[in-house]
Amino acid sequence: MKKILVVGANGQLGNCLRRIAFDYEWDFTFLFVGSSELDITDRDAVLDFFEEEKPDFCINAAAYTAVDLAEKEPERAFAVNADGPGNLAEASNETGTALIHISTDYVFDGETQISYSEDNFTNPPGVYGASKLKGEELALEGNPKTIVIRTSWLYSEYSRNFVKTMLNLFDQKEEIGVVGDQFGQPTNANDLADTIIKIIASDRKTYGVFHYSNYPETTWYDFAAKIAEYSGSGIRINSLSTAEYPTPAKRPVRSTMCLDKIEEHYNIDPRHWENSLQDCVENLMDTK
Numbered sequence: 001m002k003k004i005l006v007v008g009a010n011g012q013l014g015n016c017l018r019r020i021a022f023d024y025e026w027d028f029t030f031l032f033v034g035s036s037e038l039d040i041t042d043r044d045a046v047l048d049f050f051e052e053e054k055p056d057f058c059i060n061a062a063a064y065t066a067v068d069l070a071e072k073e074p075e076r077a078f079a080v081n082a083d084g085p086g087n088l089a090e091a092s093n094e095t096g097t098a099l100i101h102i103s104t105d106y107v108f109d110g111e112t113q114i115s116y117s118e119d120n121f122t123n124p125p126g127v128y129g130a131s132k133l134k135g136e137e138l139a140l141e142g143n144p145k146t147i148v149i150r151t152s153w154l155y156s157e158y159s160r161n162f163v164k165t166m167l168n169l170f171d172q173k174e175e176i177g178v179v180g181d182q183f184g185q186p187t188n189a190n191d192l193a194d195t196i197i198k199i200i201a202s203d204r205k206t207y208g209v210f211h212y213s214n215y216p217e218t219t220w221y222d223f224a225a226k227i228a229e230y231s232g233s234g235i236r237i238n239s240l241s242t243a244e245y246p247t248p249a250k251r252p253v254r255s256t257m258c259l260d261k262i263e264e265h266y267n268i269d270p271r272h273w274e275n276s277l278q279d280c281v282e283n284l285m286d287t288k
């Protein structure tokens with residue numbers, strides 16, 4: 001049976017992969033390791049681990065995801081988001097393992113009205129995006145059997161994310177402000193996990209860069225409004241401009257990605273973001 005190694009397994013994507021692993025227990029054996037078991041910045045440890053386990057596939061769910069803090073900690077961001085995938089690529093190449101590496105829409109500056117395709121010009125607006133872009137390059141260079149999946153605005157029932165932050169704020173406040181002039185595509189990490197496993201299970205592999213998210217585009221303000229609707233909250237939400245809500249890291253104004261390539265090559269049918277969001281909010285409300 002083919003073995004799938006998941007590194008960074010305690011974050012939101014890692015937990016979503018754990019959740020669906022049961023559905024695939026007849027097809028794959030899964031090995032989930034968190035940062036305390038395998039630190040992807042430790043090259044020797046990564047090489048030894050792959051030599052010992054010889055997985056058929058490695059999913060890199062590990063990342064430094066603190067977008068604003070990255071501006072103050074560029075070395076740490078680059079260690080995890082660039083050197084880490086570089087180490088995984090080197091080790092996976094030596095064992096013949098296919099690498100599935102996750103990246104971000106923040107590799108784009110968002111200064112365009114078109115939806116970004118995989119070969120469009122990258123120009124990260126901040127340290128986080130720059131570190132992720134370097135990670136893509138090192139992963140692709142280090143192992144020809146690498147699939148990079150860029151995703152956007154990830155949320156789930158697990159870890160910290162925008163949906164959980166909004167639900168907490170709705171409990172504490174009567175009125176909040178959310179940015180209404182930045183556009184992107186929210187993505188339920190459970191859908192991303194499903195997509196990754198479908199790609200791994202597919203007979204014909206195409207390596208390289210792919211975009212995956214839910215669709216179509218929306219704003220953070222409309223995203224928050226739907227979270228309120230699905231959770232039954234009566235909170236008042238005001239739409240703010242980016243200038244009214246300054247953050248240490250600059251965000252892309254419009255980082256909407258075109259999803260045609262993954263649909264064509266892997267027959268993936270992305271879900272409407274509202275349907276995926278409703279599932280997640282209902283799950284979170286049920287466990288409250």
Ligand SMILES: NC(=O)c1ccc[n+]([C@@H]2O[C@H](COP(=O)([O-])OP(=O)(O)OC[C@H]3O[C@@H](n4cnc5c(N)ncnc54)[C@H](OP(=O)(O)O)[C@@H]3O)[C@@H](O)[C@H]2O)c1
Pocket residue numbers: 007008009010011012013014034035036038039040041060061062063064065080084102103104105132151152153154155159160
């Ligand atoms: N979150 C988003 O909105 C978003 C948007 C676009 C793309 N992405 C990308 O999607 C992927 C998954 O993101 P996520 O939201 O699931 O991330 P997450 O919840 O922040 O989880 C990241 C995991 O990486 C682990 N990690 C950090 N440093 C590590 C190291 N040196 N070695 C091994 N593991 C390490 C963390 O473990 P510890 O907690 O123990 O440090 C954590 O469990 C990432 O590649 C991210 O860049 C995320």
